[in-house]
Amino acid sequence: xxxxxxxxxxxxxxxxxxxxxxxxxxxxxxxxxxxxxxxxxxxxxxxxxxxxxxxxxxxxxxxxxxxxxxxxxxxxxxxxxxxxxxxxxxxxxxxxxxxxxxxxxxxxxxxxxxxxxxxxxxxxxxxxxxxxxxxxxxxxxxxxxxxxxxxxxxxxxxxxxxxxxxxxxxxxxxxxxxxx
Ligand code: RP5
Numbered sequence: 001x002x003x004x005x006x007x008x009x010x011x012x013x014x015x016x017x018x019x020x021x022x023x024x025x026x027x028x029x030x031x032x033x034x035x036x037x038x039x040x041x042x043x044x045x046x047x048x049x050x051x052x053x054x055x056x057x058x059x060x061x062x063x064x065x066x067x068x069x070x071x072x073x074x075x076x077x078x079x080x081x082x083x084x085x086x087x088x089x090x091x092x093x094x095x096x097x098x099x100x101x102x103x104x105x106x107x108x109x110x111x112x113x114x115x116x117x118x119x120x121x122x123x124x125x126x127x128x129x130x131x132x133x134x135x136x137x138x139x140x141x142x143x144x145x146x147x148x149x150x151x152x153x154x155x156x157x158x159x160x161x162x163x164x165x166x167x168x169x170x171x172x173x174x175x176x177x178x179x180x
Contacts, residue, residue, distance in 0.1 A: 011041040014066040018073035029131030047078040058086025074098025077106035080119045093119040094130040
């Protein structure tokens with residue numbers, strides 16, 4: 001037997017982190033993609049520390065078959081904008097709380113793109129929303145992904161209704177700690 005006989009599926013979502021310190025913000029969302037069998041890849045590339053590699057990633061993303069990019073970065077968060085400048089694929093910027101300004105620096109850096117090079121922006125540390133938004137983009141052309149998103153919404157709604165039922169049963173003083 002040669003190499004592994006398991007066929008590798010080409011990734012559709014490209015996730016790029018400015019640093020490995022950004023990984024915890026994305027990890028729960030990446031787990032969701034894994035659970036749903038959505039092909040993705042994750043890389044660590046910095047707009048400032050590895051500018052050439054970041055540019056190469058942006059340039060080659062489309063021909064490699066990626067359909068949407070997520071770029072997470074903190075502080076002077078130029079990574080999403082730099083990637084967006086090299087590709088016409090949709091780029092979702094995820095501002096990460098890092099350093100003394102708590103992520104507002106990254107949020108402003110990502111959301112204030114100059115006209116002509118858009119970057120969709122989610123909230124500070126909103127890793128799951130970045131992943132869900134990427135999946136919603138993919139789902140435009142894939143009914144199977146639509147089904148996964150609809151099932152997720154249904155499950156999420158049921159979770160809220162269960163909490164309300166618990167609150168009605170126990171009253172606010174007997175509710176206990178908030179459940180995630
Ligand atoms: C940004 O600087 C990274 O995205 C990270 O959020 C922040 C700090 O990076 P490290 O010093 O932890 O590598 O470029």
